[in-house]
Amino acid sequence: MWYYNGWDTAQIDPFLSRRPTYQNYNAWKVVEFMDKLKVIIEGSARHVHVSKEDLERLFGEGAQLHNKRELSQPNQYLTEERVRIEGPRGCIDRVSILGPERNQTQVEVSFTDARTLGLTPPVRESGDLKGSDPIRITGPAGSIDLEEGCIVAKRHIHITPQDAEKYGLEDREVVQVRVEGERALTFDEVVVRVSDKFQTRMHIDFDEMNAAQICPNQEGTVIKKV
């Protein structure tokens, strides 16, 4: 079985695309129909997601989130609300809350932020909070102490079902993403998430953006792992 690994058809076998045989016909089809997926990379700044109850603890009874700007993923938005996050070593002020409210409050930081806070959070997918780091969040109306909830977000690609099918990617598949430039870099351990609620984008944090010196709207090339 051939696997698409980012090479051009001609590099895999110069005869393959011209003379598909019974044995290699499926492989030829797979390679032939797969373009390389170029995905726009977006940097996620540190941010907080809040539950309705925690929003009221932080901003007072009946508090609501105020949409400041739509984000690339449908129905996700930056809010006007800001909070302080605090760990054993230090705190960071004016951290954004992203809307809408969620079932569970969570804080996503970079490892540089974690160092400032004095935390060692695990690398996790959003919402996977079990055993993650404790953190204090403070708003104008009060503080909450989360026993768990602070994570460093795992690199991920949001992808539409149409794009996933076109490029032969599956939900939860782990791929690499290559970025070019002066600090060219191949990111590994990038998890693919397929949903019709998504727009196709890659999300990494600012440590990762800076490591590869990624500019706004820069694209990466998705490489399927073999």
Ligand SMILES: [Zn+2]
């Ligand atoms: Zn994301």
